[in-house]
Amino acid sequence: MDHTNDTNKVENQYDASQIQVLEGLDAVRKRPGMYIGSTGINGLHHLVYEIVDNSIDEILAGGCTEITVEILPDNIIRVTDNGRGIPVGIQPKLGIPAVTVVFTVLHAGGKFGGGGYKVSGGLHGVGASVVNALSDWLEVEVCDGKNRYYQRFEHGKETAPLAQMEATEKHGTQVVFKADGTIFETTEYEYETLLGRLREQAFLNAGVHIDIADRRGEETLQEHLHYEGGISSFVEYLQGQKKAQEVLHEEIIHFFGEDNGSTAEVALQYNDSFNTRLLSFANNIHTIDGGTHENGFKNALTKVFNEYGKKANILKGDDKFKTEDVMEGMTAVISVKMPDAQFEGQTKNKLGNTEIRKLVNDVTYEKLSTFFEENPAVAKTIVEKSLLAAQAREAAKAARDRARRKSALESAALPGKLADCSERDVELTEIYIVEGDSAGGSAKGGRDSRYQAILPLWGKMLNVERARADKVYGNDKLTPVILALGCGIGADMDLSKLRYGKVIIMADADVDGSHIRTLLLTFFFRFMRPLIEEGHIFLAQPPLFKVSKGKKFRYAFSDEERDAAIAEFTIDGGKCDVQRYKGLGEMDPEQLWETTMDPARRTMKKVTLADAEKADEIFSILMGEKVQPRREFIEQNAKFVNNLDI
Ligand code: TSJ
Numbered sequence: 001m002d003h004t005n006d007t008n009k010v011e012n013q014y015d016a017s018q019i020q021v022l023e024g025l026d027a028v029r030k031r032p033g034m035y036i037g038s039t040g041i042n043g044l045h046h047l048v049y050e051i052v053d054n055s056i057d058e059i060l061a062g063g064c065t066e067i068t069v070e071i072l073p074d075n076i077i078r079v080t081d082n083g084r085g086i087p088v089g090i091q092p093k094l095g096i097p098a099v100t101v102v103f104t105v106l107h108a109g110g111k112f113g114g115g116g117y118k119v120s121g122g123l124h125g126v127g128a129s130v131v132n133a134l135s136d137w138l139e140v141e142v143c144d145g146k147n148r149y150y151q152r153f154e155h156g157k158e159t160a161p162l163a164q165m166e167a168t169e170k171h172g173t174q175v176v177f178k179a180d181g182t183i184f185e186t187t188e189y190e191y192e193t194l195l196g197r198l199r200e201q202a203f204l205n206a207g208v209h210i211d212i213a214d215r216r217g218e219e220t221l222q223e224h225l226h227y228e229g230g231i232s233s234f235v236e237y238l239q240g241q242k243k244a245q246e247v248l249h250e251e252i253i254h255f256f257g258e259d260n261g262s263t264a265e266v267a268l269q270y271n272d273s274f275n276t277r278l279l280s281f282a283n284n285i286h287t288i289d290g291g292t293h294e295n296g297f298k299n300a301l302t303k304v305f306n307e308y309g310k311k312a313n314i315l316k317g318d319d320k321f322k323t324e325d326v327m328e329g330m331t332a333v334i335s336v337k338m339p340d341a342q343f344e345g346q347t348k349n350k351l352g353n354t355e356i357r358k359l360v361n362d363v364t365y366e367k368l369s370t371f372f373e374e375n376p377a378v379a380k381t382i383v384e385k386s387l388l389a390a391q392a393r394e395a396a397k398a399a400r401d402r403a404r405r406k407s408a409l410e411s412a413a414l415p416g417k418l419a420d421c422s423e424r425d426v427e428l429t430e431i432y433i434v435e436g437d438s439a440g441g442s443a444k445g446g447r448d449s450r451y452q453a454i455l456p457l458w459g460k461m462l463n464v465e466r467a468r469a470d471k472v473y474g475n476d477k478l479t480p481v482i483l484a485l486g487c488g489i490g491a492d493m494d495l496s497k498l499r500y501g502k503v504i505i506m507a508d509a510d511v512d513g514s515h516i517r518t519l520l521l522t523f524f525f526r527f528m529r530p531l532i533e534e535g536h537i538f539l540a541q542p543p544l545f546k547v548s549k550g551k552k553f554r555y556a557f558s559d560e561e562r563d564a565a566i567a568e569f570t571i572d573g574g575k576c577d578v579q580r581y582k583g584l585g586e587m588d589p590e591q592l593w594e595t596t597m598d599p600a601r602r603t604m605k606k607v608t609l610a611d612a613e614k615a616d617e618i619f620s621i622l623m624g625e626k627v628q629p630r631r632e633f634i635e636q637n638a639k640f641v642n643n644l645d646i
């Protein structure tokens with residue numbers, strides 16, 4: 001497209017405020033983290049969200065029905081909508097077109113023009129000017145039903161004033177930009193990440209059409225996102241991801257209410273698992289830390305279950321459900337929209353508006369009570385499930401009380417198999433959880449006993465999925481782990497009592513090893529999740545091969561590394577020896593220290609919550625009672641089953 005011909009410059013005047021504007025954008029370039037959180041991949045993706053959020057606002061204002069997001073070759077992003085077009089009229093205070101203001105004044109997004117309120121927003125709601133400031137270049141095109149307009153910016157500064165182009169009856173906005181490679185650690189977008197966030201937005205704004213396309217490769221990846229069902233579709237989608245779970249009722253329960261310009265919407269469905277998945281959003285922003293909307297929901301949910309439980313004679317005597325009981329096996333999405341959302345907490349991920357608590361509480365109480373009245377079979381099924389959860393909770397508490405009394409008697413009870421370290425500063429200590437006695441022997445021999453403790457595990461682990469919390473407490477396979485870590489589990493957990501800063505799972509690279517890894521991660525995910533969240537769990541990475549020729553040798557951690565070592569050793573002819581380690585026990589203490597345990601030489605993998613969740617999923621499928629998903633999983637992953645590495 002040639003923008004140089006036949007342009008008709010819009011009147012433009014520079015004044016003191018315009019200079020301030022440019023200084024403002026320089027501040028963004030100097031300290032980008034302040035505006036977009038980071039200059040890593042997350043910050044990069046935020047640029048896209050910031051732009052797209054504007055089009056979503058236009059949808060919410062009723063001006064637009066379609067958004068297209070494209071990743072073009074060279075990681076150029078193009079976002080297009082068919083809305084009214086960003087206003088091009090002169091903004092009286094600054095004397096420049098409103099669209100130019102949007103891209104050059106910090107925090108200017110959505111504050112001009114009239115009518116409606118801005119309900120969506122990015123991480124910090126910083127707007128298009130921040131994207132502009134952090135872009136090599138950015139071009140905006142606006143069609144307002146009469147004319148097309150165009151303007152280009154480089155590093156946030158306009159290269160020319162807004163230009164009026166040819167007449168057109170079209171309307172909409174298009175923004176194309178290239179992130180500044182001198183600011184971002186990477187400018188390579190992840191299609192799946194953008195897709196995930198856009199899908200979420202499509203769920204939250206029922207009926208919108210969002211097209212996403214990745215045009216960087218030979219083949220275009222693309223998806224059309226459109227969900228008439230809104231957050232009910234969201235729940236259906238979340239539920240569909242969990243193949244190991246069976247829903248307890250087909251129809252998704254959905255309700256909506258509004259009061260005084262605010263709206264609240266909830267969708268939920270129960271399944272036969274013990275997990276809770278509650279996602280909440282305020283003005284389309286994911287409130288990871290919950291807040292008033294979640295609290296209102298939980299309060300009403302508990303009340304409805306208790307009232308129904310009494311009435312249907314499922315709850316006896318003075319028995320009462322706790323919130324955790326009525327949330328077990330629940331998948332739910334809450335979405336509230338309001339004029340003036342207040343985000344609180346360290347990371348601003350928690351909703352603070354108190355009036356929303358009442359709205360969500362009232363809507364949930366009324367609509368869910370009615371639903372239970374009208375669907376007694378469903379009500380009975382899920383309230384009875386809550387009863388099982390409550391009974392398990394009581395049993396677990398009794399077991400905990402017993403365990404407490406017991407450990408008070410045998411104070412400082414550490415497991416007999418633990419080879420402890422001498423250092424007590426948690427910042428410095430680590431514990432290796434090792435599969436099998438022979439590997440445990442090598443690890444004990446090879447360790448630095450000042451900082452490194454070894455706990456050998458043996459035998460088959462218990463099936464954590466079916467054994468509920470109450471059974472886990474008394475189990476003799478996991479008890480040593482719980483005792484050695486010292487910080488308790490579940491509701492009793494106290495991270496300040498953790499005895500080792502790093503908890504390292506060291507298992508063989510075979511089927512049994514991967515089972516132990518999956519089991520331990522599943523256990524940590526379900527009962528000691530803060531350990532994962534705070535980054536305490538690691539996987540040791542022992543070598544798979546030793547390649548040697550004469551006195552020279554090299555350890556290899558993958559087939560590729562093995563082949564490279566062989567190639568190196570045999571270049572000038574001759575043969576070399578390749579030893580495959582079938583288990584940790586085959587390594588002598590010194591080898592284990594050199595390759596896997598020496599902090600100066602080892603590599604370890606830190607376990608993320610996503611890793612552990614995946615282990616939990618694999619665990620549910622492998623151990624669960626549903627045969628079909630297990631068979632499907634094994635068929636689809638046949639080549640991985642021998643190495644269930646996460
Ligand atoms: F912010 C932005 F510049 F990055 C951007 C804004 C990017 C993209 C892709 C689209 C948009 C955008 C903005 N699409 N639609 C709008 N709408 C308005 O700015 C608008 C239009 C009309 C009126 C009005 O009151 O008549 C008000 C607004 C806010």
